[in-house]
Amino acid sequence: MTLNILVPVKRVVDANVRVRVAANGSIDTAGLKMSLNPFDECAIEKALQLRESGAASKVTVVTCGTHASQDVLRTALAMGADDAVLIDTATATSTLDSLAVARLLDAHMATRAYGLVLCGKQAIDGDIGGVAAMLAALLDWPQALNAGALSADGTGWSVICGDDTGTATWRLEGPAVISADLRLADPRRVTLPSIVKAKQKPLAIVDAATLAIDLTPRSHIVKLRDPPVRPPGIKVADSAALIAALIERRVFDQSGVPA
Template sequence: MKILVPVKRVVDYNVKIRVRPDGSGVELANVKMSMNPFDEIALEEAIRLKEKGAASEVIALSIGAAASQETLRTALAMGADRAILIETAPGADIEPLAVAKLIAAVAREEEAGLVLCGKQAIDNDMNATGQMLAAILDWPQATFASEIRLEGGAAQVTREVDGGLQVIGVALPAVISVDLRLNEPRYASLPNIMKAKKKPLAIRPAGEFGLDIAPRLTVVTTVEPPARKGGVKVGSVAELVAKLKDEAGVL
């Protein structure tokens, strides 16, 4: 069984985000980029499933500009067998629906038995691609996975829900989106980084698939969150209650 893992190149989670002066979006020039943390967890789980003998091949897929090759090389160094880059124009806005269409095309082409993806990307927090992908493929889906077991042509998935944990079973092929507590991703060792340079990485233009991936959303403006005001000291409980009631409006 092949496992397809979509990975996205995003601003590194350690970087302090800055908004462009004209409010058109987030500043990306000279900013450290890395693999989306949720996708990294999905990739780690796919590699572990292959190590257990539940999968025959792990394919990393990215959709974006040519610079996304760096993210795919990281995926190959972690343990993916090969990678595919669907290349788009630099700066192109590829929305979740378009991403889902492209992933679905590759999943069908590769005859993947499972698509493991992060529940969301930390740049836009849409949390929509996995669900849209399952609908397009007409495959069962499981979201917010914190544990995955494969056996007998099905997956048993433990999901994190508001009330605790929910265990469901889905028939394969399926789409599973993963949560933070599923695993701890491995670091790519230097020997594996060197080996990754020789692993196959196919580059295919987005236009090759003949799909409508035009954006349907327009960003009106982007603003930074308001600066947090400094705290104040109060002289008594009565003063605290008054401020909470009259100024903060929480009582």
């Protein structure tokens, strides 16, 4: 099957690193370990599985950022992606919002033929999760968000999407944009030989200025602060005391469940 999959990825602070908000209301990433966004890793793995099953022929990864973002592209190449593209945004990186990223991806896709966009449902730094839906709107493609399962279905895709209220099975016809939940696939381990081979794979660098996209942010962070300190728990003697404590704190009222 001749079908190219595009997997947009993002370079974020490693999920195992604890970040703190500085006095000026910003997060200083200097000296922190940076890694591939975990949701994007799942998207890459599923794209590779689709290629290995014959449902696709090529997997391309792309990111918007500075030259420092090449490290996550090399990680994706070591996982098994065929080639990579860095859309170099230079100093605009710190102000890129979801719409700017979606517009850059849309402009890039006008230069190459892709049959599926498979990305992480959100980045763990901003937790906005808007790129997939915005890109689908720009492309006028069908979309499925928070996918927990994905398979080729004739000329389209069968996708199971889920949230806190349940799951839904969708069939998307033709080219589509799908965002991956962590349940979609378990990322494979990157081995030393694959890292060496990744250095030989093509990595194209595209100057964002050549795409003629307005990167002026439409959204702004009003305030950034650490979450409140969680109060200590309490111990109860028995189940009756537990129920009494829950009723006293009106837990059921707050969750919308009648006591």
